[in-house]
């Protein structure tokens with residue numbers, strides 16, 4: 001008789017440890033070759049399991065290490081009382097190996113097998129429960145289990161492995177079989193034992209449906225290795241517990257206890273036996289009849305996902321054709337006449353995307369991926385035009401929002417979060433001696449302008465960049481209808497990095513100079529410091545509009561990055577990972593005017609969900625060193641793009657901007673910039689990338705996302721180069737090209753002082 005792997009492992013362990021004793025109660029299936037090999041350290045007590053448990057406890061009290069073998073049913077049901085009192089309470093190092101647990105008995109009924117064993121054994125204080133998936137996993141775990149002074153119940157299996165185990169010999173740890181989405185899988189399946197194979201089969205079938213599955217082999221459900229389980233609950237849309245067990249007491253109960261204790265919410269789908277027994281038969285028949293085949297499991301999961309996860313469209317890969325955008329177009333047809341401009345945010349509007357090729361409406365986002373209403377998946381390089389510093393549905397932030405939602409959204413008095421977030425901002429932002437909140441970027445840029453006018457008793461404002469839709473700023477653009485001439489007359493602009501134009505615009509009537517401290521050009525020759533000096537000299541306040549730079553260029557924004565402190569600074573976008581919150585910070589003596597003289601109040605200013613989001617986002621940005629991570633990924637992208645362009649000899653394109661937010665620039669020599677951009681956009685859309693010329697990086701963009709995007713550029717730029725050389729870019733467009741981008745920092749409606 002050739003010994004099995006389990007037997008040879010036990011024999012080797014017995015040879016190394018004279019205290020090890022192998023026991024059974026006439027249940028020798030797993031031990032056939034051991035009696036002659038172990039001699040008097042093999043004890044068969046006959047059919048009297050209870051006696052065996054008592055004996056094992058007695059031996060353990062005398063320093064021996066017994067491994068007891070019986071049918072799982074005898075251990076769990078008949079000997080339970082003995083296990084609980086003799087072994088459990090004394091915490092003796094007895095290992096209880098249960099044969100035919102779960103579905104494993106080929107034909108015996110409830111007298112010989114146990115499907116409630118995890119619950120029963122797991123209910124004994126101090127008892128560990130180990131559920132290996134195969135004999136290799138079992139054998140690899142034995143040394144660690146024997147070295148552990150706790151009692152342990154082992155669900156015996158002699159099955160062959162279906163997967164290579166990443167953590168052999170570490171039975172206390174959950175093994176994660178990763179999905180194919182870089183940690184952004186849609187579903188997590190928690191399982192163990194023989195069903196690991198069925199889970200793998202379900203995963204294969206779900207992958208074909210575009211659903212990425214991560215599998216957690218929970219070898220030791222009690223005590224649970226919580227971290228990978230919590231990570232799966234946070235990272236995925238649905239957690240499935242798959243077990244050959246009753247509904248209560250097994251994996252499903254254990255998972256729910258953990259989620260409740262940690263306050264984590266995620267939909268959970270239990271696939272188990274419910275509260276009924278099953279009809280014993282040969283294993284394949286049991287699996288089919290009870291709905292535990294890979295196919296049946298996949299179908300249950302798809303059913304549960306339902307409309308939550310649109311499937312079947314183009315994905316983030318090289319798709320053969322443009323995505324189907326039928327539903328997008330149908331929504332657009334309804335919106336066209338009902339919603340003027342169609343959009344609430346210009347940069348999200350149809351004018352920024354190739355009409356007829358690009359989707360118009362998104363339904364869902366996770367990490368750096370989005371799904372449109374037709375079910376197409378995209379890697380998103382726009383990230384809601386800035387707010388998603390961490391990523392879509394970022395667990396730490398969403399959990400904070402949900403927790404706050406339980407308590408309320410907007411209140412009749414002030415909320416403590418107003419104080420807490422103000423303190424977080426004060427600690428992060430240079431010069432933030434005081435802070436006020438509002439909802440939009442232009443709320444706070446307009447408040448800054450008003451308070452600057454009140455503080456200086458001057459009315460003129462000098463700006464550079466984009467600051468929002470309110471009268472004072474938008475009057476300097478060609479979209480100035482409806483704004484009184486008197487408002488326009490108070491405004492001037494200057495060119496970034498051009499001190500001459502600043503000196504020309506700022507005079508003794510200037511209340512403030514407001515600018516984005518950096519957009520796509522870095523400050524040259526100490527431009528910001530000079531600006532600071534000029535403002536101080538001429539008695540104007542310096543206001544930094546840090547919508548893009550704040551909490552992104554550095555945690556403390558451009559003020560920290562460039563070492564220049566403005567009098568006032570305006571923040572929004574990155575601060576609350578997608579929730580509507582803006583903040584105005586600055587000098588206490590200026591901000592004090594908001595006490596009485598300057599009116600700046602709004603119903604939703606202290607709305608608590610957004611503040612809760614900021615209270616979760618800001619520490620996360622700091623602790624995970626997000627600005628540094630964005631810069632490093634941005635540099636990788638910039639270097640990669642530059643390398644492709646120079647390999648191809650394309651002197652007319654490069655990436656400009658700060659690392660965390662770059663833009664693809666085309667020289668006029670290459671042709672119509674809007675056509676070039678439209679071509680790149682349509683080709684990226686076919687490859688599953690949503691792009692409007694910018695790379696607005698979030699913490700959820702991974703290195704492999706960057707590599708994927710670079711791979712796409714490597715394919716697209718040579719095609720573009722050919723069209724540029726042949727003058728055929730416009731002809732290669734499959735839809736209507738994009739329209740001009742509205743904002744520009746240099747020479748954009750410059751209205752110098754002389755023209756006033």
Ligand SMILES: Cc1ncc(COP(=O)(O)O)c(C=O)c1O
Nearest residue numbers: 440441442466467468516545547
């Ligand atoms: C630099 C800058 N300032 C101000 C604003 C206005 O912010 P909001 O659209 O939230 O009013 C924006 C918006 O894009 C911006 O980019």
